[in-house]
Amino acid sequence: MSDLSDVNLDPASRNELQQFIETEQAQSRVQTQVRDLTSMCWDKCVGSISSGFSRGEYSCLANCVDRFLDTSIYLVKKVEDRRAGITGQ
Numbered sequence: 001m002s003d004l005s006d007v008n009l010d011p012a013s014r015n016e017l018q019q020f021i022e023t024e025q026a027q028s029r030v031q032t033q034v035r036d037l038t039s040m041c042w043d044k045c046v047g048s049i050s051s052g053f054s055r056g057e058y059s060c061l062a063n064c065v066d067r068f069l070d071t072s073i074y075l076v077k078k079v080e081d082r083r084a085g086i087t088g089q
Contacts, residue, residue, distance in 0.1 A: 033072070040064070041061050044064055045060035045061045046061070
């Protein structure tokens with residue numbers, strides 16, 4: 001989070017700006033994750049560039065994306081569970 005305490009804004013504008021910054025940061029994280037996923041799966045699954053993906057390449061890409069998403073969802077859930085445990089104590 002950015003520190004907005006030095007910015008001369010009314011509380012409503014400060015909250016709106018903070019939400020905007022958080023949204024932009026979240027979008028940036030998603031874009032970075034998509035770029036990393038694309039690069040990782042492409043390098044792992046695609047041998048050479050042709051007019052289309054072979055059956056094996058297509059299957060590999062689909063499995064790679066599925067595993068990446070499953071892992072990401074699992075990790076987010078674990079972090080949320082840990083956060084809930086800390087705040088619940």
